Amino acid sequence: MDQLILIIEDNEQNMYLMTFLLEKNGYKVNQARTGKEGIRLALEVQPDAILLDIQLPELDGYGVAKALRNNHALKQVPIIAVTSYAMVGDKEQILAAGATGYIEKPINPNTFIQQLQEYLPPLPDNGRT
Numbered sequence: 001m002d003q004l005i006l007i008i009e010d011n012e013q014n015m016y017l018m019t020f021l022l023e024k025n026g027y028k029v030n031q032a033r034t035g036k037e038g039i040r041l042a043l044e045v046q047p048d049a050i051l052l053d054i055q056l057p058e059l060d061g062y063g064v065a066k067a068l069r070n071n072h073a074l075k076q077v078p079i080i081a082v083t084s085y086a087m088v089g090d091k092e093q094i095l096a097a098g099a100t101g102y103i104e105k106p107i108n109p110n111t112f113i114q115q116l117q118e119y120l121p122p123l124p125d126n127g128r129t
């Protein structure tokens, strides 16, 4: 079964790029463009991992990560923050808020999938090494 990745990101360029790379590599993708929509969708679809932008409308990435970790059904899901390289302090803060790890912006198309896979649970059939 394909793994499902939920992307919570309000920047269309980043959303497009991450979606393109994930689908090209056999993942299913759900998209949310605000923090609240992201939480709602996460509860609904129970994704295998969540890619989370920090600066989001309605509720920022810190708030989203905290809300997800407070929800029993989503306690274990890998949350990978997508953080701007320049934002010193973001990484520590988002990890403290409950994120599993982070990937730096700008997204590098050559390494993005590999970076993500470090945080994903292994596939049941060990098909991907």
Ligand code: MN
Binding pocket: 009, 010, 011, 053, 054, 055, 056
């Ligand atoms: Mn943003």
